[in-house]
Amino acid sequence: MSGVRLHSRGPSGTRRFGERIGRLLRAGDVVLLSGELGAGKTVLAQGVGRGMGIEDQIKSSSFVIMNEYQGPALRLYHADLYRLEDPEQVAELALDELAASGVLCIEWPERAGAEMPPEHLRIVLAYDGAKAREIDVIASGERYEAIVRKLRPRR
Template identity: 50%
Template sequence: MTVDLPDLAAMDAFGARIAKCVRAGDVVALSGGLGAGKTTLARAVLRALGHPGEVPSPTFTILETYDDLDPAVVHADFYRLRDPGEVAELGLDDYREGAVLLAEWPDHAGGFAGEAQCLEIALESRGQGRRAVVRGGADWLGRMP
């Protein structure tokens, strides 16, 4: 499925669509080049789930948790990882327990595409806007409206 995201309002609406569908244990894997909109989309999902405050980019902290949401969310940016083995050092599995993982640069963490609960979203720049190419794992079939 492809979704055209011509402006910020469209990105927010797409984030709201994702938020309506996520369940604990899901991974939303956000890929695309620098400036493609990964963090913007993650922020839209978090706002739609009810997070009222700022959403800092986890570029330097790598992980930001939102335990007050239902379901809880872990927002990760794996850009700075040099080796997928570093994910174990972060204790990611512990953070993921009962939470949704919004994963930027998932390939730097070894990828999540093989997981049934993974929704892959590749963001591409298209003029002033973006385009999302979306593929869902087996558990996502029929979930996205």
């Protein structure tokens, strides 16, 4: 398992980091976003969308679990499982099939129990005061280790 940690000083820093990730993604990739309410999961997902060249702003709506956005080269499926009541509902979303045809970005993946794809990029955001966040990126699987290597600061 390998990872990288980043300190964000404000929403634009988190969004920019998401953009860097978005530029590295390709069809089949899975990104899981964890952290308390307001930690910045959606802000980071908005950056991912930007990085993929998507013009529409990614939004988390209260009633729709999954939203689709078409980019120039790739489709983004953005899911927010916060309101998921039964982990079995996730099976109905057919995540594996969706992921194969685009990028899957999931907020609150822990709501789905063990239903998440085993190989993924996990991003954990934590509060560090009102404006700052600690962002940890953890790779599970070789594909995601390659992404993490590209996210590491060069020295």
